[in-house]
Amino acid sequence: MAGKRDLRSKVASFFELPGDVIMDVARISLVGDLELLIENHRGVAEYRQDRVVLGVPRGKVAITGDALSISSISPDQVLILGKIRSVQYLD
Numbered sequence: 794m795a796g797k798r799d800l801r802s803k804v805a806s807f808f809e810l811p812g813d814v815i816m817d818v819a820r821i822s823l824v825g826d827l828e829l830l831i832e833n834h835r836g837v838a839e840y841r842q843d844r845v846v847l848g849v850p851r852g853k854v855a856i857t858g859d860a861l862s863i864s865s866i867s868p869d870q871v872l873i874l875g876k877i878r879s880v881q882y883l884d
Contacts, residue, residue, distance in 0.1 A: 817833070817850045818833065818849070818850055818851065819831055819832065819833045819834060819849035819850060819854065820832040820833060821854070821880065823877065823880065826858075826876060826877045826878070827874065827875070827876070827877065828872070828873070828874055828877075829856060829872070829873045829874075829877055829880065830870060830871070830872050830873075831847055831849070831854065831870060831871050831873070832869060832870045833849065833850060833869070833870075834847045834848060834849055834869075834870065834871050835847070835848030835849055835850065836848045837863070837866070837871070838853055839855075840863065841861075842859070842860055842861055842862075842875075843857060843858065843859060843861065844856070844857050844858075844861070845861050845863065845873055846883070847871060849882075852882060852883055852884050853882070853883040853884075854880060854881070854882055854883070855879075855880075855881045855882075855883055856873055856877060856879070856880050856881075857877075857878050857879045857881075858875050858876045858877040858878040858879070859875060859876040859878070860875040860876055861873055861874070861875035861876075861877070862874050862875055
């Protein structure tokens with residue numbers, strides 16, 4: 794697996810492409826503590842007001858906070874709103 798990752802990284806660098814495009818990883822954008830956008834997700838694994846867990850290409854991402862809600866979801870991205878306290882990668 795590491796060999797594939799190295800090759801993808803070199804291709805991305807050579808063609809000056811963003812790493813997330815070639816390497817099949819999630820792109821996470823956090824705006825303050827109120828808004829979180831995750832691109833390249835694999836679906837919702839858990840959804841509560843204090844915790845949202847999303848599948849990503851290499852595991853899961855857990856978002857904890859208060860009054861969390863999924864504002865929008867599409868096959869490409871998920872927008873989570875609320876008081877975000879932490880973002881954690883899970884195996």
